[in-house]
Amino acid sequence: MAEQPTKQDTPAEPPHPRGRYGTARLLEPHLPPPLVPRSIGWAGCFGGLAFLLFMIQAYTGVLLLVYYKPDPARAWDSVTFIKSNVQMGWLIQRIHTVGADMMIALVLMHMARVTYYRLYHPPREYHWLSGIALLCLTLAMEFTGYLLPWxxxxxxxxxxxxxxxxxxxxxxEPIADWLRRGPIVSGETLGFFYAMHVSVLPAIIVIGLIAHYIMVRRMGVSKLL
Ligand code: HEM
Incomplete structure (x- = not known):
């Protein structure tokens, strides 16, 4: 009787030339190899963590929008309603509030790292400039969001x-009037800050992030050593 082949005798299946489902490498010819140098160190995670927090903020923000009312007579009541009556509302609201502060902290830590390694010099000066724009936009998100609970x-x-x-x-003075939509903070300011916070600023941040990532991806992460 012929012997059954053992696992060692069975030749390994050759890898599919275009990935298991044929899609994995579709983009590959258009991209440089995704090299992350060993020297990157633990501080190299701050940019990615800031991005993770941005996604958490976007997700929890959309959930809060379901009940939030951008009206001076109802804004505070709607936030109180979310915190006390909506199932898990208190948790979503807390994550969004604490997440905003954490995101700023992570963007600053990421900035401290790239500053320490002097990554603002050519050829990464545009990474740096797009980063400054992202920092300003993140601070603007915090500022506009702060008014919303009224x-x-x-x-x-x-x-x-x-x-x-x-x-x-x-x-x-004209800038202050423009931001307040009048001489004092009022319902007009709330409506303006709300529009900025939920649509205009996030859209510009997404465009900024795409630009930032394209630059990092094309140039590769710095070797540092
Ligand atoms: C929303 C804010 C931001 C996000 C989500 C973000 C995300 C990232 C990610 C994921 C990387 C690649 C990994 C790394 O090197 O850390 C990166 C690289 C970089 N970022 Fe940012 N970033 C932000 C803001 C900033 C700021 C404020 C600056 C500086 C002013 C900056 C400057 C840079 C530079 C110079 C690089 C290239 C680093 C290298 O080549 O090693 N970024 N960013």
Whole structure:
């Protein structure tokens, strides 16, 4: 009787030339090899973690939109309703609030790393500039989002915050009026900040992130050593 072939005798199946489903390498000819140098170190994760937090913020933000009302008479009640009546609402609201602070912390840590390694020099100066734009946009997200619960604290914090550009000679006051949509923080400001927070700023951030990633992907992550 012929002997059964053992596992060692069976030749390994050759890998499919275009990946298991034929799609894995469709884009491959158009991209440089995804090299991440060994020297990158643990601090190299901050940019990716900032991106992860951006996605968490987008997801929890969309969930909050289901119940939030951008109206001075109802904004505070709607946030209280989310926190106390909506199932898991308190958790989603907390994640979104804490996530906003964490995202800023991670973007600053990422910036500290690239600054420490002087990655603002050519050929990465445009990575740096797009990063500065992303930092400003992230701060603008925090500022516009802060007003949305329409609490005493958020009202006065935004009133004082808008005074900062307002103190610039000549152009300051028109800028402050434009941000407030009038001489004081009001329902108009809430509507404007809401529109910026949920649509305009996230859309610009997504465009900025795409540009940032294309640059990193084309150039490859720096070798550092
Ligand atoms: C929303 C904010 C941001 C996100 C999600 C983000 C994400 C990333 C990711 C994932 C990388 C590739 C991995 C790495 O090297 O860390 C990267 C690279 C880079 N980022 Fe950012 N970034 C942001 C903001 C910034 C800021 C504020 C700066 C500086 C002003 C900056 C400058 C750079 C530079 C110079 C590189 C290239 C680093 C290298 O080649 O090693 N980024 N970014």
């Amino acid at each position: 609490t005493n604290l958020s009202y006065w914090a935004v009133s004082v915050g808008v005074e900062i550009p307002g103190s610039v000679p000549i152009v300051g």
